Amino acid sequence: MSVDTANGEDLHTAMVDQLVADHAEKGLVMRPEVEAALRSVPRHLFTPDAALAEAYRADQAVVTKRIGDEAVSSVSAPWLIAEMLGQAADAVDGGLAGRHVLEIGSGGYNAALLRELVGPSGSVTTVDIDREVTDRATACLTAAGYDDVVVVCADAEQPVNPGRRYDLIIVTVGAWDIPPAWTAQLAENGTLVVPLRTFGMTRSWAMRRTGDRLVSHSQRLCGFVSMQGAGAHEVRYVDVADGVHLRLDEDQQVDRHAVGELLAQPQTQAWAGVSLPPRTVLADLDLWLASRITDAGQQFVVLTAQQEAVDAGVVAPAWRFGTPAALDNAAFCYRSTLRWDDDDMFDLGACAHGPDAASATGRMVGQMRAWLDSGSPSPVLHVLPADTPDGDLPAGTVLDKRHSRFVLTLTPA
Ligand SMILES: C[S@@+](CC[C@H](N)C(=O)[O-])C[C@H]1O[C@@H](n2cnc3c(N)ncnc32)[C@H](O)[C@@H]1O
Incomplete structure (x- = not known):
């Protein structure tokens, strides 16, 4: 069906078909009642200023x-x-x-x-x-x-x-x-x-x-x-090199010049030595890394980068819009781009800069292997009131917010 000639009903049907197919591709099953609701409600009536084709794009918000x-x-x-x-x-x-x-x-x-x-x-x-x-x-x-x-x-x-x-x-x-x-x-x-x-x-x-x-x-x-x-809670972006930024929470402090100096040192790369099929979802790995880095007493930060900085080889993050990274005085280490083999399988890697880069990458790929060896667990989040004493918290990585204490638990599967 060409978008130019399709009418709203065709586009609506095609959008829902696409959503059902996307679910299947991610290993999810769309519940029949959710599918029925999506088929009933004409989305273009809620986006009157957008073209029909925009209203029925499965993958896009309409601002x-x-x-x-x-x-x-x-x-x-x-x-x-x-x-x-x-x-x-x-x-x-x-x-x-x-x-x-x-x-x-x-x-x-x-x-x-x-x-x-x-x-x-x-x-x-x-x-x-x-x-x-x-x-x-x-x-x-x-x-x-x-x-x-x-x-x-x-x-x-x-x-x-x-x-x-x-x-x-x-x-x-x-x-x-x-x-x-x-x-x-x-x-x-x-x-x-x-x-x-x-x-x-x-x-x-x-x-x-x-x-x-x-x-x-x-x-x-x-x-x-x-x-x-x-x-409202502000997210800050701190420039650490040309086109390279750290995404920080309001209360997180980093010395951007010190990170810049680490980044200016040569890059060390290590591989986990694993072989994973395409479409392996790594979102849970990123939360695992966040919790392991925090529990090890290092600072956990999120690395973002402009495409130009990636193309120029300044950094090689797994995902330039937000990659987990560990920071201390002697190394800046992050999850790096995947390494694909001829059989369409991939390996996980870490890159680091700084005097302690070799052990930092070794630690990070070790944490990646530990996640896989534990059965790739998904995190469970517990939210408790801010005045909950430490002794009443479940075991896990604690993240204190303004009104609540969050505990992230990653139990081996
Ligand atoms: C992504 S839009 C909501 C989309 C919508 N549910 C839909 O049907 O597609 C997010 C909305 O949250 C609203 N918002 C932001 N902060 C809010 C707050 N503190 N209380 C209530 N609404 C808020 C914004 O004004 C914005 O309209």
Whole structure:
């Protein structure tokens, strides 16, 4: 089908077919109710300013508001919405029908999908901090016939409807912490799905509430526009060489000149000596490295680079948009590009610069082998209140946030 001649219905069908195929390729199964909702809701009614072909791209968000160069609101990418709805439906015992849902971050489209999923006996409330966004979402929902979604304009850092409990809270904006209001608004055993930054890397976590704690049920790789308002938490990029940056959390400090001096020293490369099939997902490895580097008392940072710096050989990161790296006084070490063999299998590697580069790369490839030898475990995230004493924390790598203590557990499979 040519995009030029296709009508909206054809494009809609093709988008959902593509989403189902993408799930299968990632080893996921799209739940029939999620597929039915995706087939029911015409996405172009929520992106009236975009061309039909843009509205029905499976892989792209449609940006609806920018401030300067920064996108602050969008109708999220369908692949991501589909995965997060699947996470929600998997985590909510008994499925989504009849459930009461709070969506944080409004574009209209996801709220309409949720409305389809919860059915007539359920309810959907969506909240956004930006009046322009809520007005737009209300207009689009009405135009698409979803006039019983409650749209609220407020900062979701605070309770939206004090005293009310939801079976599911689905956050569609990038968060750094879990404010107490989110746990408090969840029913016991309720589910929170949230794109959360841990160790500088964002994953969509589906978590279930037990008392004042949340424990993760699943996680997926994702990216989102950042939270605004009282829960905003700045990400900083520090230049360490031409076109090479470290992505840091607000409270992380590095001496950029010292890192620059390490990077100016010759590069050492080591290989894990493993043979992995294409499509092996390495997102869990990156969280494993973050936890092992932190537990070893080194500083964990995320390396990003411009294509020009990669082409010039300044750095060779696994993924230039965010690669795990370890930093100390004697070496700067990061996960490097994969090495492919003639049988289409790949090896994992590490690159380092500095006087201790050889042992740093040896340590990192050792950590990679340890992850594989442990059965490539997926992390489980525990979220506890900020005043939880150390003795009450589960075993794992602790990450203290403003309102919560996070513990990442990677138990060998
Ligand atoms: C990616 S968009 C939401 C997409 C939407 N759920 C959809 O249907 O595609 C993220 C939204 O989160 C909103 N947002 C950011 N910080 C917020 C906060 N503290 N409380 C409520 N909404 C917030 C932004 O205004 C933005 O419109």
